[in-house]
Amino acid sequence: MTLTATDQRGAPGPLPEGALRIVALGGIGEIGKNMTVFEYDGRLLIVDCGVLFPEDDSPGVDLILPDFRAIEDRIDDIEALVLTHGHEDHIGAVPFLLRLRPDLPVIGSRFTLALLAAKCKEHRQVPRLQEVKEGEHTRHGAFQCEFFAVNHSIPDALAVAIRTPAGTVLHTGDIKLDQLPLDGRLTDLAGFSRLGDEGVDLALVDSTNAEVPGFVPLERDIGPVLDGVIGKATQRVIVACFASHVHRVQQVLDVAVAHRRRVAFVGRSMVRNMGIAVDLGLIKVPEGLLIDLDEALQLPESKVLLVSTGSQGEPLSALSRMARGDHRQISIRAGDTVVLASSLIPGNETAVFGVVNGLVRLGAQIVHQANAKVHVSGHASAGELLYLYNALRPSNVMPVHGEWRHLRANAALAEATGVPASRTVIAEDGVVVDLIDGIVQIAGRVEIGHVYVDGLSVGDVGESTLSDRLVLGEGGFISITVAIDSATGRAVAPPTVSGRGFSDDPKALDEVVALVESELSRTEVEGITDPHRVAQAVRRVVGRWVAATYRRRPMIIPTVLPV
Amino acid sequence: MTLTATDQRGAPGPLPEGALRIVALGGIGEIGKNMTVFEYDGRLLIVDCGVLFPEDDSPGVDLILPDFRAIEDRIDDIEALVLTHGHEDHIGAVPFLLRLRPDLPVIGSRFTLALLAAKCKEHRQVPRLQEVKEGEHTRHGAFQCEFFAVNHSIPDALAVAIRTPAGTVLHTGDIKLDQLPLDGRLTDLAGFSRLGDEGVDLALVDSTNAEVPGFVPLERDIGPVLDGVIGKATQRVIVACFASHVHRVQQVLDVAVAHRRRVAFVGRSMVRNMGIAVDLGLIKVPEGLLIDLDEALQLPESKVLLVSTGSQGEPLSALSRMARGDHRQISIRAGDTVVLASSLIPGNETAVFGVVNGLVRLGAQIVHQANAKVHVSGHASAGELLYLYNALRPSNVMPVHGEWRHLRANAALAEATGVPASRTVIAEDGVVVDLIDGIVQIAGRVEIGHVYVDGLSVGDVGESTLSDRLVLGEGGFISITVAIDSATGRAVAPPTVSGRGFSDDPKALDEVVALVESELSRTEVEGITDPHRVAQAVRRVVGRWVAATYRRRPMIIPTVLPV
Incomplete structure (x- = not known):
């Protein structure tokens, strides 16, 4: 049966010589704050360091961080921090880790590090960055890393193979296997096959969509749908999507060009990220296409397309303000078109439908994933995960990035491809997994709490304060x-x-x-x-x-x- | 264009002689607290009087009631209250209306009135009930009612045609058009056609699923799926569903009989409602099938099936307690089967997935609508609504029971069948619609607030208290x-x-x-x-x-x- 440690509470013993230890400080048993610590011979390598956005049970909290206590006393043992891609749930907590260790080497792809640098600037930090590309190798003490291109909902994502004398581990990061990606940068299944030939002792695999049967449709199939919607529009068009989804925005820009609309970006993170993407050549923008919002408001509505944040119903976003009719510059009226080219993150339904209803009430036509194919997921569905396991042929599997329902489904897929159930391990946050002589085992558990950021202060808001807030609320x-x-x-x-x-x-x-x-x-x-x-x-x-x-x-x- | 009154704020003028006035005090622009007031010649008829369950923006509130202020001063003008069916969002506020007018005649079907009587008993009220069946006519002053069988996710639901000298109105209540219903009681499309031949001046139509294309699958298709799941189970089986969904429970009982499992009901409302359903002969239970929970816990797990409440993740329900591992009598273990044979009401996702993850963590196999066809909706999809409109051929249409996105979609369906856009009216709560000479028009708006029930007290918790709670929380x-x-x-x-x-x-x-x-x-x-x-x-x-x-x-x- 799949190894789990739901009751295990004891601290782990010392790590046997020649063995590799793996502990997730976040990201297993939840979607968010991904952070995995690898230990070999007394030294540590960390993969990702993200935040979790709070839900109803953490009122007033701005962010939730991984619990650093397990590594706080060993902060100088860390060889490096490897970032798989630039989403907040993978890089958002880096500034808080850098407070403990400002000179920590941070390894990542160009776009990932550009987003991190922008974030660190807001924290007045200058991180020590080391840029890598797919196909490259780096060495951090006993940890040898090799990087593989992977396809996700943000450009320039990487998987990382970590070789130590204890064996080879592959961490997929967030991954899907779009076979005709917009930028031609495929998930490197050929590389994974080569690695599989060599022997993969342990694979840590994205579980987010493991419950979803089949395959994620192609990102490029969204373009024609957007073209149909926007081509028919005669008034204002607003497209809301994630600010880091460069390829989605690229398709919107292409449609704007085709229908002779100029484009303005709305929302601070959209403006910032697209600036970075343009600088790095990740998005192709014809000369003169982009204008700023003030300029856009001077043009006829039929000549403009706004690309906006706010797709998750964030109450302070421009889109929410338009839906409530209190945006300073933009009044929605009957016949306008709003496209939500984005997922609906579980927990945000009430907020998102609140925005949709507000816009519909004002007469706008709303196009969203429930009534048109204007979004595809960034995470591999079950069918793709099977390809992945069959390429890697790992000896042991540890599902990551998911709630329990996703982790179990992912373990079942690994088992279906031939990984013995006794070699699949569901190690929720804090569970200590040792790879000894090529076999995973559960060695114990370190205590993992929630670390809340509320305003300027980290960690002083804890369970007692939150419980008081719940009673008062x-x-x-x-x-x-x-x-x-x-x-x-x-x-x-x-x-x-x-x-x-x-x-x-x-x-x-x-x-x-x-x-x-x-x-x-x-x-x-x-x-x-x-x-x-x-x-x-x-x-x-x-x-x-x-x-x-x-x-x-x-x-x-x-x-x-x-x- | 569809008539809407998003900006209209003025009080309506007096109702012209010979005209009919319609005001929804709840249920339009929201899903819940359905209540529609009809006025003719100074007298009132009310259809439904339900509650709304609060969301995050109303912390600490138990229930939200329709705002009775518009009828409070005219409480003795009410001829009768007609109930279309027994769901809480249609009958839940009746005890609060009866406090203002204890002798109000309440009209409804047998099961609806049985559920209402049980509710009133808890409020120590003895309502004045008048039972009706499909095909029957009643008269309440100038209002002549005719009742039609409709199919929904609760037995014994009715639509009501209201004839006055101003014209004939059909109120569908909640409705779908299952063509092979378990109890053989079809939505009376033939009756609607006859009414259409006669002439329907105004139809008020359920909008809940108007955005969903096609047709709701048959309720009876769920039986074989349940049979497959439960037939394979070798350990404990728990099926959670709504306590009023008698036909769903019937199918679970049939499967239990086929696999020689005895059945215990878990949860106060499940035990109560099924008691009523058995008494009224609405559910067929073989002698000796039902046992109580204590008895069930004495039998081998493979010989028992539990039918439970808690399908919406309610934190105090038995199912939530099992998921947290703190149910007094039932411990979930690896290999147990839990079926959520229910919808996932928007806004409840976090709670429901919390329960699912808790159960999965303990090793249970979870079957729910996302991975098996164990639920179908109780509300007509777009395809069925087209049948409905084509049978009724109404001159005017007023979508009810829905948020703005549902209402707009429903109006579009009516228009597609030939109802002129100028004769469809989206009248959110409080908008006053007059039917004058066979034509709907918006006459104004009455003020509609939220009336909160918190503990024993009604109405003393208002916007100022809630805003303080939000700040404190x-x-x-x-x-x-x-x-x-x-x-x-x-x-x-x-x-x-x-x-x-x-x-x-x-x-x-x-x-x-x-x-x-x-x-x-x-x-x-x-x-x-x-x-x-x-x-x-x-x-x-x-x-x-x-x-x-x-x-x-x-x-x-x-x-x-x-x-």
Whole structure:
């Protein structure tokens, strides 16, 4: 049966000599914050260092980082950080790792490093970058890396083979196998086959679409669909997609040219990334096609196409503002066309459909993946993963990048191609996997928590703060402030009672004052002068009252001031 | 062009003599809290009175009700309430309407009224019920009703034709056109055709699946899929579905019989609804098939099938507890089978996939609509709606039950069958539509708010409380309590500063005490003794500090006690 370690809690023993250790600090059991640590002979190599975008259970949090505790004490043992591609869930946490080790060598492709450099600039960091291309080899201590071209929803993505005396590991990064990619840069299945001939001891493989049968359609099939939609449009056209999806944007630009529309980019990250893509020659833009938004607004609507961020319903994005009718410059009207040429990331449905409904209400025609083929995924479906396993013929497999449902499906695919179930290992974040004599085994588990970024500060918002936020967000609070004579415990003034997030009714808490006064009489009679005990008594009596009267659970906050 | 009233804000004028007025108090522009008010000659007829389940923007709220204000002053003008079927979004708010008018006649089919009676019992109400069947006619003042059988995801659903001197209106309720329904009770397309021959002045039509091309597959096609899954299972099998989906449960029971498994119902609403369905003969249960959960747990796992609630990831449901591994009686283990024979309601994805991942992690095999045909929708797809329009041939059409994207798609279907665009009207909640001389027109708009139920209380939680909850939920609060001498404004003790939901770091607010003390010295020197003004000064200085130091926005709550 597939190796899993759902109950394993113990710390791992020391790594046997000649063995390779693998620990994911993020990305297994979740989609996001990908980070894998490889250890050989006391030295470390890290692949990717991304962020996770928070969901409802982490209110107020901006980002979630991988938990660096497992490597914090060994920060100088790290030989290098290898980045597979430039998406946020693979590079977003790099600045936070560089705070611990500013001179860490960071290895990646040209576009990946350009995006990272832009990010580091915002953090006022100058990272130590080493650019690599597919086909190249690098050496970082005992770790020898070889890079392979892979196709994904961002240009210039790489898989990395890591050779150590313990064996050869292939980490796919995010991958799909588009057989007619727009830039002609195929996933290097031939290279994987050669590596397979040599012998792959362990493959870490993208699981995101392992549940999806068949094959991802070609990216280039989207072009004609966009052409049909945009060719028919007679008014304003807005296309929203991910700001890093250069090939998607290329197809939009080609359609704009064909229909004599000039193009303006909308949204900070779109403008920035497309600037980088143009500089690096990753996108072909005919002279004079691009204009800025102010210029675009001067032209007839039928002569312009806007390429915008906001495809995930982000509330502050330009597209969301247009949908609410409060964009400063752009008013949507009946007959406009909006294309969402993007995925719908699970968890964003309410936000995205909110934007769609807002735009539809204003009369726009909305084209999205549910009613036209304007998006294809960047991750290999089951059929492609079979090609991958049959090329690599790995001895051991460790599914990565996925929730449990994706990981199990990926393990099953590996097993279907002949990898023994006992050699597939689902190692959720923190599970320590050792490759010893060519066989994977689970060696233990290191503690992995969530590290939250909220505003300027990292790590001070933790589970206790989040749990308070959840309680406050559900029920608000009732605060009761009393000043007592520190000698007698007698209340020196009537209690001050107020609530926020509890009720709109100004009389909702009228009874509480009398209730608290009566409780204070009791504590005084009992000779209780300790402010903490008085506060406890107040909390208890108010909590009971509110549960019985309203069946609600606000936070009850007594403050007792001895004066 | 389709009539819409997105900007119309004015109150409607008086209803012309001989005209019919239609106002939706809920259900248009949203999925849920369906309620439509018809007015003729000063008298009202209401169709449905349901609830909406809250989303993230209404934290802590249990239910959202239609806004009754538009009819509150005219509560005695209501002739009757007609219920199309027994789903919560059609009957859930009835007890709240009955509080205003306990003797209101409530008309509905047998199963609908049985579910309503059970609900009213929990509210200690005894409603005045009038049972009807398809084919029957009733009269309520000037409103003559005729009822038609319709097929949906609950038995005994009805459409209602309302005849008044102003014309004939058909309200479909929720509807699909399964041509081989399990109970043989077809949507009465023949009746609709007859009504069409007679002349339908206005059709209000379910929009939920208007965007979905083609036809909903047959409910009965699910049986063989369930048989394949359950027939292969050798361990525990749990099937989760909606508690009111009697035909789905019937198919599960049939499969259980075929594979010699006995059945226990799990979940309060499942047990209650199936009890009613058995009593009314709507479900066929062989003698001895049903056992209770305690009994089921005594039998070998291969001899039992559990039918459970929790298909939407409800955190307190038995299924969620099993997924977290903290169900008191049932531990999921590798090889168990869980079938989610249900839809995935938009907005519930995170919760549902959380449950799926939890179960997969424990080793269960999960069968759901994405990997097997174990669910079909209860709402007509576009192809079926075309049949409906071609049978009814309505002069005017008003799409209901949907968000804007669904409503627009439904209007387009009506128009494709020949209804002039100027006779289709998208009247979101509160828009007043008059049918005058056989032509719809928009007469104005009544104000429609959200009415929230939180715990025992209705309506006291409003926008201000929710906005406070959102702020508290995102950033927590910092409270500062100071006692000042009421004569001089001098602080009589150091300020008490505390935060909840702000930081896990006990020193996070250390600087605030000194900051507030310095501000209090300033206000004292300036001779400020008014507690309100002192509080304002404290709020300002702490708010600025926290924004600059943390870039966060907790609620700042100063309390100034004059002593």
